[in-house]
Amino acid sequence: xxxxxxxxxxxxxxxxxxxxxxxxxxxxxxxxxxxxxxxxxxxxxxxxxxxxxxxxxxxxxxxxxxxxxxxxxxxxxxxxxxxxxxxxxxxxxxxxxxxxxxxxxxxxxxxxxxxxxxxxxxxxxxxxxxxxxxxxxxxxxxxxxxxxxxxxxxxxxxxxxxxxxxxxxx
Amino acid sequence: xxxxxxxxxxxxxxxxxxxxxxxxxxxxxxxxxxxxxxxxxxxxxxxxxxxxxxxxxxxxxxxxxxxxxxxxxxxxxxxxxxxxxxxxxxxxxxxxxxxxxxxxxxxxxxxxxxxxxxxxxxxxxxxxxxxxxxxxxxxxxxxxxxxxxxxxxxxxxxxxxxxxxxxxxxxxxxxxxxxxxxxxxxxxxxxxxxxxxxxxxxxxxxxxxxxxxxxxxxxxxxxxxxxxxxxxxxxxxxxxxxxxxxxxxxxxxxxxxxxxxxxxxxxxxxxxxxxxxxxxxxxxxxxxxxxxxxxxxxxxxxxxxxxxxxxxxxxxxxxxxxxxxxxxxxxxxxxxxxxxxxxxxxxxxxxxxxxxxxxxxxxxxxxxxxxxxxxxxxxxxxxxxxxxxxxxxxxxxxxxxxxxxxxxxxxxxxxxxxxxxxxxxxxxxxxxxxxxxxxxxxxxxxxxxxxxxxxxxxxxxxxxxxxxxxxxxxxxxxxxxxxxxxxxxxxxxxxxxxxxxxxxxxxxxxxxxxxxxxxxxxxxxxxxxxxxxxxxxxxxxxxxxxxxxxxxxxxxxxxxxxxxxxxxxxxxxxxxxxxxxxxxxxxxxxxxxxxxxxxxxxxxxxxxxxxxxxxxxxxxxxxxxxxxxxxxxxxxxxxxxxxxxxxxxxx
Numbered sequence: 001x002x003x004x005x006x007x008x009x010x011x012x013x014x015x016x017x018x019x020x021x022x023x024x025x026x027x028x029x030x031x032x033x034x035x036x037x038x039x040x041x042x043x044x045x046x047x048x049x050x051x052x053x054x055x056x057x058x059x060x061x062x063x064x065x066x067x068x069x070x071x072x073x074x075x076x077x078x079x080x081x082x083x084x085x086x087x088x089x090x091x092x093x094x095x096x097x098x099x100x101x102x103x104x105x106x107x108x109x110x111x112x113x114x115x116x117x118x119x120x121x122x123x124x125x126x127x128x129x130x131x132x133x134x135x136x137x138x139x140x141x142x143x144x145x146x147x148x149x150x151x152x153x154x155x156x157x158x159x160x161x162x163x164x165x166x167x168x169x170x
Numbered sequence: 171x172x173x174x175x176x177x178x179x180x181x182x183x184x185x186x187x188x189x190x191x192x193x194x195x196x197x198x199x200x201x202x203x204x205x206x207x208x209x210x211x212x213x214x215x216x217x218x219x220x221x222x223x224x225x226x227x228x229x230x231x232x233x234x235x236x237x238x239x240x241x242x243x244x245x246x247x248x249x250x251x252x253x254x255x256x257x258x259x260x261x262x263x264x265x266x267x268x269x270x271x272x273x274x275x276x277x278x279x280x281x282x283x284x285x286x287x288x289x290x291x292x293x294x295x296x297x298x299x300x301x302x303x304x305x306x307x308x309x310x311x312x313x314x315x316x317x318x319x320x321x322x323x324x325x326x327x328x329x330x331x332x333x334x335x336x337x338x339x340x341x342x343x344x345x346x347x348x349x350x351x352x353x354x355x356x357x358x359x360x361x362x363x364x365x366x367x368x369x370x371x372x373x374x375x376x377x378x379x380x381x382x383x384x385x386x387x388x389x390x391x392x393x394x395x396x397x398x399x400x401x402x403x404x405x406x407x408x409x410x411x412x413x414x415x416x417x418x419x420x421x422x423x424x425x426x427x428x429x430x431x432x433x434x435x436x437x438x439x440x441x442x443x444x445x446x447x448x449x450x451x452x453x454x455x456x457x458x459x460x461x462x463x464x465x466x467x468x469x470x471x472x473x474x475x476x477x478x479x480x481x482x483x484x485x486x487x488x489x490x491x492x493x494x495x496x497x498x499x500x501x502x503x504x505x506x507x508x509x510x511x512x513x514x515x516x517x518x519x520x521x522x523x524x525x526x527x528x529x530x531x532x533x534x535x536x537x538x539x540x541x542x543x544x545x546x547x548x549x550x551x552x553x554x555x556x557x558x559x560x561x562x563x564x565x566x567x568x569x570x571x572x573x574x575x576x577x578x579x580x581x582x583x584x585x586x587x588x589x590x591x592x593x594x595x596x597x598x599x600x601x602x603x604x605x606x607x608x609x610x611x612x613x614x615x616x617x618x619x620x621x622x623x624x625x626x627x628x629x630x631x632x633x634x635x636x637x638x639x640x641x642x643x644x645x646x647x648x649x650x651x652x653x654x655x656x657x658x659x660x661x662x663x664x665x666x667x668x669x670x671x672x673x674x675x676x677x678x679x680x681x682x683x684x685x686x687x688x689x690x691x692x693x694x695x696x697x698x699x700x701x702x703x704x705x706x707x708x709x710x711x712x713x714x715x716x717x718x719x720x721x722x723x724x725x726x727x728x729x730x731x732x733x734x735x736x737x738x739x740x741x742x743x744x745x746x747x748x749x750x751x752x753x754x755x756x757x758x759x760x761x762x763x764x765x766x767x768x769x770x771x772x773x774x775x776x777x778x779x780x781x782x783x784x785x786x787x788x789x790x791x792x793x794x795x796x797x798x799x800x801x802x803x804x805x806x807x808x809x810x811x812x813x814x815x816x817x818x819x820x821x
Contacts, residue, residue: 092689096701096720096745104820105723147795151721152748154686 055140056107059115066134067123068157074118078168085159086166093153094163100170105148107141110170118164125160128152206659209650212239217680220612222625222673223282223296224646226250229666230277232298232309237612237623237673238648240662248307248316249277249300253763257316260765261739261774262694263463265472269303269321270457278302281332281396281670284311285374289336289401289506289617293678295379297332297341304328306343306372308379312684313465320381321458323478324351324368324388330397330502334374336405336617340439341381343370344410348391348417351480352456361419365391368480369410371439380462385446385479387437387490390543391417393426394435396501396567401617402508404526406440409511411495411502415542426498427517431550433492433542434502434513436529441489442481450486451479466693468772484544491533492542494550495522501567505576505591506617510555514565514578521565521578523594525555556594560587566607567670569614571621571651577614579606579626586626586649588656600656602647604630611651612673620675624649624656627668634661644668685749687770696741697772701725706817713738713815719753719767720745721794723819724787727802731815734779734808740765740787743772754790757804764790779806 064070090098090109097105112121116137124131124138128150131138142149155163212218218236226233230250234243251258251267258267258275267273277300285294295317296309304322309315322328322343330344348365350356356364367389373382392412400407415432418425445451456478463470483490497515499522504511511524532552539549564582571577575597578587584605588598606626613619626649631642643663650657689699698704701718704725708714713736718725724742732738744753746769756764757777765773779785789800807813 091702092700093745093747096718096723096725149721149794151746151751154747 055137055144056103057115058137058140060120060137061115061117063135063137064117064119065123065131065138067127067130069119069122069126072118072122072161072164074168079165082162082165083169084166086162086164087169089155089159089163090166093155097148097151106145106150109167112167112170121164121167122157122160124150125153125155125163126157206650206657210238210240210648210660212236212241217676219676220620220623220673221676221679222610222612222671223284224610224625224627224664224668224671225279225282225298226665227280227644227667227669228278230279230300231666232279232282232296233665233668234314235662235664236676237625238660240646240648240660242665244314245665246309246314246316248298248309249274249279249305249319251275251763254766256763256765256773256775259763259775261776262469262772265470266316266319266461266463268461268472269305269459270323270474271303274303276302277305279307279666279669280329282672283332283334283341283615283670284672284674285334285338285379286336286616287338289405291613291616291618291674291678292338293674293682294338296672297334299328299331299343301328301346304331304343304345306332306341306381308341308374308381310379310465311679312682314683315463315465317379317463317465318381319459319461320372320383321460322368322370322372322383323456323458324349324353324366324386324454324480325370327393330369330394330410333397333399333408335399335408335439336401338374338376340384341372341374342397342399342408342439343372344394344397345369346393346395348393348414351388352454358419361391362417363391365417367392367394369394369435369437371442381460383458383475383478385442385451385481387442387481387483389435389483389490390545392433395499398502398504398511398615400504400508400526401506404504404508404511406438407526408437408439409502409504410435410437411499411513413498413500431494431496432498433547434495434499434511434524435545436491436493436511437483438489442483442486445486445489446479446481451481453477454480465687466691468687468692468694468697488533490545491529492545492547493524493529493553494539494547495524496520501565501578503568503570503576503615506570506572506619508617510591512568512576512578514567516564516566516581518565519560519563521558521560521568521589522554523556523558524553528555529553556592558587558589558594558596560589560596560599562587562599567609569609569611569624570619571611571614572619573621575621575651577609577611577624577651577656579609581605581607581629584628586624586656588651598655600649600658602626602628603634603645603661604628604632608668608670610671610673612675615672620673622650622652624651625671625673627664627671629667631663635663686747687768689743689745689747689770692743692770692772694741694743694772696739696774697743698741699743701745701819704817704819706731706815708815711736715740715817717742718745719743719755719789719800721751722789722796722800724755724789724800724802726817726819728805728819728821729803729817730805730807731813732779732804732806733811733813734782734806736779738777738779738804739774740777741772741774742767744769746770751793752791753793753800755787756790757787758785766791779804782806782808 220237247257304325327346329346414426495513497517499513501514562580
């Protein structure tokens with residue numbers, strides 16, 4: 001609920017800046033348009049956690065997030081069986097908002113483990129509401145992604161762990 | 171002047187609440203303990219102690235309230251179309267309202283009864299009756315949705331229904347209006363001796379709750395008004411009040427009030443069940459609908475049944491008897507022990523109490539006072555064990571507490587009267603506002619009542635609330651019955667016309683109340699488990715849109731290639747798996763209601779576009795901060811256009 005207060009103004013600003021940047025411009029667009037120069041997308045290798053770097057590009061590997069997952073040790077080998085189960089779950093429960101290779105409603109999943117810790121990823125899936133309330137990065141992501149709150153899909157820890165394994169394969 | 175009263179009233183209320191708060195935790199006694207505000211106040215965030223299911227009468231639906239707050243939680247659509255959720259409008263739920271007379275969008279819902287085990291509430295289902303086009307419905311108390319509706323053939327004015335036996339073996343449904351059986355073209359004036367009164371026994375599967383019309387007892391053509399099951403020692407019997415034993419067919423308010431006594435019919439259903447199980451009864455051709463809703467396929471199916479087993483009561487020895495009861499008895503209520511059967515002669519001032527034990531003795535001794543159409547009539551003096559001389563007028567219904575007391579409503583004198591079982595002494599009486607019909611004590615029609623509150627459901631509201639023109643919602647009143655004297659503690663408006671109600675402790679239902687439907691259990695033939703399966707398919711002029719929803723978009727949200735004259739089915743699966751995140755769907759020009767789709771559920775709406783254009787659809791339930799953006803477009807081209815079918819999201 002706390003986040004809601006900030007959303008309307010941020011959202012409005014965001015929406016206005018977005019209008020007109022549809023992509024296709026084969027003919028002169030009717031109506032009004034806003035001219036702006038697109039800033040080149042740059043990925044910071046090790047960015048400090050501040051407001052200048054968008055949350056989606058921050059590296060927060062030391063942050064385990066808030067929730068029931070405290071410590072995860074990843075086996076060097078990827079468990080393919082688990083990853084396959086995760087892939088199937090991703091298709092049914094995540095693709096409405098996430099694509100693997102590009103930003104959609106939410107962030108892309110490729111490279112997620114280069115930016116976030118395994119614990120953070122699992123906590124975000126298991127209780128997105130708690131994360132948005134108590135985790136700085138999750139909160140900033142919500143704002144960056146237009147206030148599109150991540151949906152709790154009521155997955156088990158085991159299911160969530162298999163999603164994590166799948167993300168390792170991307 | 172009035173304003174001053176409001177201010178004073180408001181201050182008083184504040185003071186009362188304040189005093190109540192101060193009192194909490196300390197030893198409540200004296201005047202403060204009787205604070206009505208304290209008794210009904212359920213603080214923000216707190217929950218009620220009891221569920222109450224109030225029938226909606228002519229709304230056709232069932233409403234769910236909390237006690238003691240009187241707050242309404244939900245309206246459960248049963249016999250009426252309900253645009254709020256799309257019940258009766260969506261393709262999946264239309265079959266639920268099918269009957270032998272075709273699709274019927276309405277009924278008159280009267281008497282809810284919660285399922286029982288060993289005579290105690292078990293909170294699995296609530297059964298209700300449709301009075302007008304006779305039907306019985308079963309509502310799940312996990313999903314709070316209608317799961318099954320069965321039509322009752324040979325019945326008319328299905329009023330002495332839907333009452334269940336003490337192990338939910340049967341739902342019992344009796345006809346109020348006698349009719350020709352089978353229905354045929356005949357003069358109305360030949361009613362007497364020719365019309366029949368069908369009493370239906372619908373078995374309930376102990377696991378699934380599935381209903382099956384097992385047999386009908388074809389009684390003389392009286393009006394079977396209300397009924398209740400025997401319990402404890404009288405388990406296996408069912409008791410029906412009757413009026414119009416005169417068998418009049420016109421000017422009933424005079425002609426069916428001639429006899430000094432009508433009857434309570436005592437039916438030994440265990441005996442009839444045995445008779446039927448041994449091959450007794452006669453199969454009769456008929457036609458009735460049986461509609462079942464599955465939470466797996468999220469779909470209702472309607473099946474027409476063609477046969478019913480009828481029983482001639484004179485063919486089953488010692489199974490059916492008449493107990494003379496004064497003046498057109500309405501309520502027919504059985505106390506928690508099963509010993510007393512209370513008949514409320516609505517044109518009498520007194521209540522008649524029959525004894526089950528005395529009844530059995532009279533039957534044993536064959537002390538009959540004649541017969542009616544071959545059914546033995548017992549002697550009034552042999553079965554009657556007490557009369558409550560209340561001084562009230564127009565007794566209607568009785569419920570019971572857990573301390574040996576009974577509570578009866580009096581319609582004409584507008585009061586609830588508390589009296590003692592056994593001594594028949596009146597203990598207390600309190601006015602109601604106004605003209606009370608039924609009353610309800612949670613569990614008050616079982617072996618284990620919870621005698622803390624009684625809810626009186628009144629027929630006339632008049633000045634109880636701010637006026638709203640000529641039409642007013644009916645009013646209910648809550649009385650605290652925990653002490654010797656009843657205390658009126660709250661008024662609350664209801665929806666439709668509550669007839670009977672059923673209540674139970676909150677802890678019986680709340681912990682098992684369903685939160686979501688699991689997506690991986692969704693077996694809807696047009697459901698999609700993943701947005702990746704979203705698509706649009708054309709089959710001639712029929713177009714099927716397989717659509718997904720999640721906060722906050724539809725997949726797909728742009729559709730082209732629809733033509734005027736198409737019949738477009740939107741099959742929408744809500745991909746949310748979180749509690750209380752439904753999505754809605756509506757499209758401009760739709761000749762039906764919206765859909766409200768619960769997490770994991772699939773629902774279907776049909777749209778037949780008649781005009782060329784680009785028509786928007788949107789989510790009708792505020793689902794997230796981006797709810798306003800949950801929208802999409804369908805392009806509708808002329809019937810002869812050759813635009814290819816296409817669909818997309820974010821492309």
